Amino acid sequence: MEKFVREQPCSDDTESPSKKLKPEGVEGKEQAVDAEEDDFSDPVPWQKIESEGLDCDYALLFTKEEADHLFQKLEQEVVYLTGEEAKVKVFGKVYNIQRKQATYGDTGLIYTYSGVTHLACAWTPTVKYIRDFVTKITGHTFNFVLINRYKDGQDYIGEHRDDERELDPLSPIASVSLGAARDFVFRHRDARGKQSGRHIEPVKLVLAHGSLLLMNSPTNTFWYHSLPVRKKVLLPRINLTFRRILSTRK
Secondary structure (H helix, E strand, C coil): CCCEEECCCCCCCCCCCCCCCCCCCCHHHHHHCCCCCCCCCCCCCCEEEEECCEEEEEEECCCHHHHHHHHHHHHHHCCCCCHHHHEEEECCEEEECCCEEEEEECCCCEEEECCEEEECECCCHHHHHHHHHHHHHHCCCCCEEEEEEECCCCCCEEEECCCCCCECCCCCEEEEEEECCEEEEEEEHHHCCCCCCCCCCCEEEEECCCEEEEECCCHHHHEEEEECCCCCCCCCEEEEEEECECCCCC
């Protein structure tokens, strides 16, 4: 797989780190989770999702009003790749990405996936707010986020694993969903393809507006996941997958 680097067109309209975003209707919740404690100390109703080698935690992180507000702020702030920058090259062939993408993170971070190395833009106020809130709820820190915007149910992402070598294998991946609810499917690596000799049922769930899916180790070792086409879905969805990167390449 051929790898190459693209510089993402980051927005220059960034606020000073001293200016803290306080979305309407979210301030009280931020104060409620101010204490730094291990595990899920905040009274969020978590749902455990488990199977052979699969370990996930799911919860509604934001109310509808909060999630609506955050979605609109992201629509204003996030700068997505366009034109030739929104394509990937695999084995010498160029393909369009079936969704819009953007990458944000700590200064100097780069991340490689699908044969493409992206430079992280500086955190926007809203993305940083969501990151910090996820950290307070889960106790895990994240230094990078991949943002995908699906315009409707025609946009999708095929089966894949988030197993890039830059990722901290001990850190979960925190997936925040805003906008249209979409089906999300896990499939065990031994159950893929016609030649598979094992029958392991796929795990299917619906990622709701304002939800958080925490994919814990070793999920990405054994399970592929996808967001399939759903033609009846007419509204957009923004997904933020927060990750912890161990190293970068110059």
